[in-house]
Amino acid sequence: MLRYAVHRFLSAIPTLLLVATLAFVLLHAAPGGPFDSDKRILPAIQQSIEAKYHLDEPLWRQYLRYLSDLGRGDLGPSFQYRGTSVNEIIAQGFPVDLTVGAAAIVLALIIGVAIGINAALRRGSSEDYGSMAIAIVGISTPVFVVAPLLVLVFAVNLHWLPAGDWVGGSVKHLVLPSVALALPYIAYIARLMRASTIEVMNSPFIRTARSKGLPLRVIILRHALRPTLTPLVSFLGPAIAGLITGSIVVESVFGLPGIGRYFLTGALNRDYTLVVGITVLYGALIVLFNLLADLCYALIDPRVRLR
């Protein structure tokens, strides 16, 4: 398994290289430059700024320079936030994304698994149909619709929670963003769990456990839970890509200082290094979580052999 992990880790390098190259080329091909929107400045000053950031060099030299910096883990200086490096911006913003994302995943796992198992055990009841109908609505309703509606209900009308802002990540400010981010995943996980629980509960080893007279709680927690979680694990890998998208939306709706917002404003201001750096980070996260999902898969299900 260690060999497998190392192999996958190494094969991530060309992927990330591609991501960096694509982002770099596309951004530089886009019209406009990082210092175009500035107020009228003397051509000499403009030139010296561009020289400072090596923007006067041919594109291929900028590219090679960027790659060699990237190889050393240096994402370069931000153009938009003068005097700040992209590494610093990410170090500042990423904890916000991590907090909201982790809260959303935990929320989605707990609620989604509970709803899914409950629906499966009461299969065919109105509770089952009701929760699955709501789940379909939850899956097809995008975050950018859910988030403003949550603000409308819980912040504007009921005044229970703040409508936005971060304030150092207090729990009160964390609730609405992470719920908005979690809702589609709650729905998706509930559907996955329902299907896999129904399948597992019909298998012979559960029948054996039942015929031994074990109480239902023990059957579910000790015997059924582990095999039902397998499809969930393979879902959580790809889910990270959706979480990244969601975090960009949630940050702009709630005004959170995460990297998604830096990415958006950076893209609009042609902050080349900031945008490429964050894109590479996103790519790395996707690769990492897919790898983790595959490893967890092998841990949960002993029949899976990794090569």
Place this chain on the structure above:
Amino acid sequence: MRPTHGFWRQAFERLRRQRMSVAAGLVLTAIALACLLIPMLSSSDYYTPHYEYLSRTPTLAGGHWLGTDPLGRDMLLRVMWGCRISLAIGITASLISVLIGVAWGAIAGYAGGATDSSMMRAVDILYSVPYVPFVIVLTLLFGRQVWLLFVAIGLVSWLDIARIVRGQTLALKQREFIEAARVSGTHGAAMITRHIVPNLIGIVIVYATLTIPTVILFEALLSFLGLGVQSPLASLGSLVADGASEMQSHPHLLIIPAVFLALITYCFNYLGDGLRDAFDPRDR
């Protein structure tokens, strides 16, 4: 199974028995007709501001059934235009992604060997590319032209279809009629276009239908972030974004486009599920 009926007839019969899918199809047809006809028949337009009636709430009296926006423009017309744009983007981009996906998957699956593994390796790598950030970068490259947005979204959403088509092609390759065609001298491009692709039509229709709502949501997301359709033109996403900024005083501006967006995506998802059962009855 009634073997006397043809492929299309059978699929249609099976689809008809799925009540939710039929209902979804009817709702979509109604929305499509409405968003084509209402702007044509209306005496007003979606872009001229009317300062004498700003931000009216929906009412049956007075002609503005869904109210007006903060510039006095009729919401019914704006939402119908939004549906037009969203449906057009969804269908066009899905067609592009289906074309690329089918070609890529069918060639990889039919060629096999090193071609197959390198083409599918490329798909694997592209799966790790963070989608939405890339489309955001692409919108910068293409400026703010709507038709380029169609193309950009189509260009990045063909991966699933390519994988599915390749799998189906691998299975088809083992069948006798392919062997028969090969014996009678068909190969290469002719084999793919004449024998492989026509037999994939069912699964392609299903995934095209399921791609449309994801593309619509994708576009809506971009417009919500201010990167898609530009004012005064509206898509459902930009209407939701405009509504979100006004929700405190006029919640109907948020709720109406949100409901239409949700309705369209639910209906396409239901229709797609129904089509999957209709075209591929083994896969239940």
